[in-house]
Structures are given as structure tokens and as C-alpha cells.
Amino acid sequence: MIEQTEIWFVIVALGIGSFLLRFLFLGFIGDRPMPPWLLRHLRYTAVTVLPALVAPLVVWPAANGGETDPMRVLAAAATLFIGFWTKNVIAAMGSGAAVLLVAHYLP
């Protein structure tokens, strides 16, 4: 059992810490110009952080005990493929979900 005081301390400290991480650039830099080299790097934040967040979840899903599950990899591949060629987010999500559903109801 977790101690009551520790829970509240963690909630408050984590809340403040997370807010400061999120506020760091938005709050303290604001509309001061940023150097071109930095902007050039920041253009690739979305396409690097999000894939890095997702890749381990695809390859070693915790729900499968951290073991690679071929159907999840296939679902991820289908989503990527459809999303890349159609540029349609909903179609991409649908294709990934379809692969998982088919896999779930196959023997």
C-alpha cells in the first residue's frame, strides 16, 4: 500500500515539474526570434519524438508480456502504409484496427 502523504507529494511535485517542462520554451522564449539552425531542428520534432515513443510499443508490447506480436507489427505496418500513400488519418487508423480485429477473431 502506498502512503497517503507520499501520493499527494508526488501528485503536486509531478504537476509542477511537468508544467515547467511544458512552459520552458513557450513561456520564457515567447516571440523572441529563434536562430535558423534551431528552427531547422525543431521542424523534425514531431516526426522523431512520436515514432520513438511508439516504436518500442509496437515491437515489445507490454500487454503481450514484452514479446513481439506479429499481428501488432502487421497492424502498425498497415497503418503506416495506408497513412503514407493515402494521407488519410482515419483510413490509416481504420486499416490498423481492421488488422487487429481480424487477428483477434481468427482462431
Add this chain to the structure above:
Amino acid sequence: MAQSDVMSSFWRGVRHGVPFILVVGPFALLFGVIAAEAGLHVTEALAFSVVVIAGAAQFTALQLMGENAPTWVVLLSALAVNLRMVMYSASLTPHLGGIALWKRGLVAYFLVDQAYAVSILEYERDPDASPAVKFAYFIGVVLPIVPFWYGLTAAGALVGAAIPPELGLDFALPIAFIAMIAPALRTNAHRAAATVSVILVLCLTWIPFNLGLIIAALGGMATGAEIERRYGL
């Protein structure tokens, strides 16, 4: 322009945000359930989701507290999971740096993965929109999502019972993120950046506190920036 642009941007944000209720909802529910199983009261679970508003960090903190890790390890690990938010904040600053401080504070509070991903892709599609229009879009995206994050955390903590894992809801987040990223891989620089990032993160899982994620992302960003510098966008 002004008012009508801002309103239409807001509603476009709402439309783009609504589908993510399906992604965020199960996570909130799951967090509530796990929190209840770890012995947290409903108010404590809800406070977690309202104050911290970062799913992955909340799961990390709960997991480590359950393992009786020292409090500083709990905080450091959960904050390390949230380090990516610094990069989100930095990459939104060129778009939203011009709005009032309290609005930037509001954006910072609501800066969750889904809101960031949807908004930055919209801003890249239309970089010349005014900061007010971009802010309205962001608020539109988070407004439908956040009540479900709060509400379903509380619901999960109240229900407490286990959600059957064979539903495969754990995979809602990966699928949603891949679906969003794939259309953004427009140029060779973007594709190379994403590829390098994925390879690095899979090789760096041995690094503690999720720092592999940060290193992988920085490696990918450097790759994209260098290709852009040499060959242009």
C-alpha cells in the same frame, strides 16, 4: 479577417480533436483502474489526472510507487518520461510565442501528446496563420478531449475492476500516432529523421529513465536538419 477566422479555426480544432476521445478515453479508464488497484482513492486518482495531465508519466509514477521506489526516483523517472514535452514546447514556440503569457500558460498546461501532434501538423500545413488563429485551433483540439481524460479516470477508479486485456486497447495509442505521423513523412529529410529516430530508440532501450527516447529524437532531428541544410526542403 480576425473573428470569423478564429472561430472557424477553433471548430476545425474541435473536429480534429474529437476522434482522439477514442484514444484518450481507454487510457484514462485504465489509469483509474490501476490507480484503484494500487490503493489510491478516487480523489487521488482524479487529482493525478487533473494536476499532472500526462498519461505515460502517471503510469510510471504509479508503477514505481507500487514498487516502493524512493520518492526522488519516482519523480525523476516520471519527469524523464515527460522530457519530450520540452521539445513539444520548443517546437510550438515559433507558432504560439506571440500570444499573451496566460494563454501560453494555458497551452503549456494542456500540452499532451495528442494535442501537440494534431496542432503542429496543422501549423506546418498552414504556417502563415496568425498566432490567434493557431491558439484557437489548439484550444479546439483539447476541449473535447480533456473532460474525458478527467471523467474516465474517475470512472475507472470507481469501477476498479479489471478491463480484459484481450480487447487490445493498449494498441489504440500506437495506431493513432502512426496514422498521424505517416502523412507527415513528406520529404526525404522527414523520412530519414523518423527512420534514424526509430532505429536509435530500439537500440537504446537499455538506457534508464526513458532517456533513450530523448537521445533517439535528438539524433533523428539532427539527421533531418542536416539533410535539409545540404539539399533544401
